[in-house]
Amino acid sequence: MDRLGISQSELARRVGVAQPTIYKLLHSAKKGSTKLHLIARELRTTPAYLSGETDNPEEDAPLPVPMPQIIMMPVxxxxxxxxxxxxxxxxxxxxxxxxxxxxxx
Known part of the structure; x- marks a missing residue:
């Protein structure tokens, strides 16, 4: 998260979970989540790396899905x-x- 400049609350918003969920994943022994694949995609790594199954954060890492931009035009x-x-x-x-x-x- 530090490398990408993403806060816990921003990561939570992008993944669709509450910020305390991200905190618990970072600070507890439990490393599993049904949203782990989404978290890994946002962090440009793999679920295996986040869960401690591998030491290589870039092995088969998916590319993040670009966030849609909102454009407002006065009419x-x-x-x-x-x-x-x-x-x-x-x-x-x-x-x-x-x-x-x-x-x-």
């Missing part, structure tokens, strides 16, 4: 009257040719 929506007009036109095209006012009556 200006049309005015309420313009949206209403577009909706009316859509109803006329998609419906049976009746406007919303005609469909109500």
């Amino acid at each position: 200006t929506l049309p005015s309420e009257p313009a949206l209403e007009q577009m909706f009316e036109a859509f109803l006329e095209i998609a419906g049976d040719g009746l406007s919303r006012a005609e469909a109500r009556s």
